[in-house]
Amino acid sequence: MKQPILSVTNLRTSFHNNGAWTPVVRDISFDVAPKTTVAIVGESGSGKSMTALSIMRLLPGGNSKVEGSISLAGKSLLDLPEKDMRSVRGNDIAMIFQEPMTSLNPSLTIGFQIAEALMCHRNMSSAEAEAEVIRLLERVRIPSATTRFHDYPHRLSGGMRQRVMIAMALACKPKLLIADEPTTALDVTIQAQILELIRDLQEEEDMAVLFITHDMGVVAEIADRTIVMLQGEIVESGDTAAIFANPRHNYTRSLLSAVPKLGSMTGKSRPLRFPVVDQETGIAAEPAAGIDTVDAARPILEVKNLTKYFDIRKGVLRGLTGRVHAVENVSFSIQPGETLALVGESGCGKSTTGRSIVRLTEPTSGSIHLAGEDILRTGKSSFRDTRKRMQMIFQDPYASLNPRMRIGESIAEPMIAHATETPKRARERVGELLKSVGLSADVYDRYPHEFSGGQRQRISIARALSLGPELIVADEAVSALDVSIKAQVINLMLDLQERLKLAFLFISHDMAVVERISHRVAVMYLGEIVEIGSRADVFGNPQHPYTRRLLSAVPIPDPSLRVGKRRLVNDELKSPVRAVDYQAPVRAFNQVGRNHMVQEWGAEWA
Template sequence: MSASTQRPEIPMTPVLSLRDLRVAFSVDGDWREVLHGISLDVMPGETVAIVGESGSGKSVTSLSIMGLLPKTSARVSGSITLNGRELVGLPQTQMQKLRGGDMAMIFQEPMTSLNPVFTVGQQLAEAISAHRKLSAAEIRAEAIRLLEKVRIPNAEARLKAYPHEFSGGMRQRVMIAMALASKPKLLIADEPTTALDVTIQGQILDLIKTLQEEEGMSVLFITHDMGVVAEVADRTIVMFRGDAVESGPTAQIFTQQQHPYTRALLAAVPSMGAMEGQAHPLRFGIVDKETGLASPEVPLDTPVDTSAPILSLRNLVTRFDVKGGWLGRKTGAVHAVENVSFDLFPRETLSLVGESGCGKSTIGRSIMRLTDSIAGEILIDGEDMRTMPKSRLNSLRRQAQMIFQDPFASLNPRMTIAEALTEPFLTHKMGSRAEARAKAEHLMEQVGLSPAMLSRFPHEFSGGQRQRISIARALVLDPKIIIADESVSALDVSIKAQVVNLLMDLQDRLGLSYLFISHDMAVVERVSHRVAVMYLGEIVEIAPREALFANPQHAYTKKLIAAVPVPDPARRGLRRAISNDEIKSPIRAVDYVPPKRHYREVGAGHFVMEA
């Protein structure tokens, strides 16, 4: 056929098309618009990412597409078409056929989406039978095939397991299997990796990419993690306060941002390797969301005092009994922390990193004696916290305070912020009520909040503001040590940058020492002086930050670092060589005797557990 007689290419039609999508919610009798005319297309086989922080409208967009917004309090207008079919105004019975059929959704927290009283097999069977007419034997075979497709080992046996018997990553795989049950044309993934450890996140991202290629699905990926966006998305839409402020090919969004908010979002993303050549921890450069102007990245160059440790752990052991049988006898133990030793020096940030279940949070709770350890020493200024009487313990607790991951759960909803901040001061009899109030006002200013906010309750603050209040409360007793347990993990990217900067500023001004517990390796690289890597209750590698990231020695450390999403669109086709195995169980038999560990020094202060 000659060039002149070639047929013109038929243009592809979008799988999903939004035109001027608007959503309003009823608030006190008035309709308040939260989405202001969103338009986008998702083409066949394409991955489109919607990014933005909490309150930007990205999840409302996905719920609108799925028809899951409450009819009585939400009003949707504009156009949503799926394979050319208009969804706005579609009767609920027809929407139910489309949900899980032509389109499916994966939510952020699989445990709230899976029914705890039914087995995984029963829930998969329900998803399959809702859209496909198959016999019981065919449904079972299809359920096994789907579990195998999402790389769950020993799929046939796991059909009988309940959701609580799976790890977080494996539960998310089950959710993906259920979403794939009717071979949807569109998969909506709403923050599917936010609650997962970094290595599990890497596995899920690779899995979604692979399944998309195998099934030819289109994916609408909703996230606030720009590293994830760079690795999965063909095109990206940036949302801010209900508006799509910028959209385009992902590479263009990363290299040629036009809107100030996009620049602010990218500037707040910690990137692995960005600390190369930096001798000190580095504050984030904060970009103004309205103007796009950036503050400088300032190093924290206050020297660490290495003359004597302020906190020393020596051979710390914390275990939890496992009981079973009719008589509730001890059948084993969870070896949560096994023979851990390290020092923390004045003005130092020592980070503990590892996956969920590795024991890092248990170390923090053991130091504070919120959890009882069974052996070892916890020395603060030379005194052993582990064995001292409770009468002395309360006074020594003034030296060490803890910031928890969820500030809303750690603040009493019935107490004003003034009451929350003054209570420890008064309990420890550090002064009068007037002095307590004055200190609370001073600390609010220290953490960047107005003293006028002291009369408010926790629910009247944003997540970032609540975390600042938790930091202020930890400082009330003038501690020398702060144990920050995943204290920025649940925060949006720009709020995370602000809180990390605040922690570093406070360390500089007040001479604080931090035990920074986290699984976010990119944040750890930016804030740490030293890093200890934990696996199954033991430290497998500990080193100065520069040495650990430039020259990781232990296989598990290399695995953690390799799994971190990097905000670089050139990694779009990346596949990690990450094992799909679940993390091993720390439960041991009653008669188990831990092996004696040996460490070799590979550099100044760089120790690695020998195999």
């Protein structure tokens, strides 16, 4: 057996609170060998990131305490003076964090930030560091690396910023790379590229990788060994394939049962709830029968030729220099009780489409009919009544809830503002809504920070339901949630749809979740719909090359099906910025099945 690069024995991390030490990581032990990837998995609060910060000794010294043994290539890290530990960080151990924009200094160019580490740790001159940075940027597949050296972080996409973080982490050729949720916020295609890149660099450098995630699909794709954590303790560990084939702990079973598996809906024409696992017995209850609530009557929503441009103005006189073509001639309809999923990568125009429909963003042109009423011709005062019939759920519930308002007041506010209920009746109605989303009416007087992410999203759903809408636009409503919480929220949405005949526009980049929840799917690229049809048609017979690219990038949550190197496209999504006089071409669509339409494509997809 290879000598481990990292050896952790009886690690115990505690914080001082109210005069006592409270342990948050309890007596965990594991090894990471060269060229080996060990994944630590678990939901928020399980102690994953705290373990990584303990290894890096990045916890605040005054109120934290790390005990046990942490050895890097035989060197005890807990015994090192802080000056020597600073040399270890970056040189011997590097760390990639979840959100690169908060890790990069927005006021410094990306080239300088990487070069700074080289000059500090490897004593390079400025010219030598610049040459090495350009080589590193090329190595992590950033195009035009020489030009990008002088770019600021905000000018790069999320995927490219994460590549910069990887280049920075690898600059000093570390023995160990700690990757803390490095792909959670990324589109599925970018995620696949980052995972492939980490694998390649690991092989070239004999590097050990400690990969922290809650995504079991990513674990199956990349990890040799897996550690499952719950409430600060290891509840199961071992070979990844063995854990997936025969999970022994109930918590591991519940995690795996909640993972949406692409292809699991083959042969099923309706959305299907996730199975619910009993935490005590580990037994998964079979999901309820497929949901079929679609009303074939008049569509609740009809969108025709929806277009949204954002003007770009520069100079002292703020002259018009171009336009961002965010949404370009988009058309679709949604029936009562139906879920239409709008999918694509960041920047494709999904969210702008959703915001335009509820008029949080005013469209440039086109028409939007809600139950036959053209809502773009409705005045602002009249639109207040229309808004009651359609609501929006946002990706980050904490950002969409007022932190100074009790959650009961937040849910009651729309009813009182629209005078649909008296204050007394509104409080009673809030209790009913809280129960309908699986919360107790007793939490009325609590504040948003007192709830978990999944509970806050349930509160946002309750608020969206407060006015009895017929249509809900869910913009990445489950993207930031842990896998089991995600399954619970999706089951809740399907329950509500079945009971209330709700129509959903479900905006997402998670193809496996979309397959589970949707009746129909529309695929967007650069502001345009390139393919639209039933979920079975789009997933079972994808026609457009971009749809195939999205589906091929989805990680498969089964180590036994792990394939070799994928053929991935590493290009960024093209820019939607156009000249002022640009006229969008008229697109032709081919019908390849009943209600399955595909946009004709040119040589750029060959």
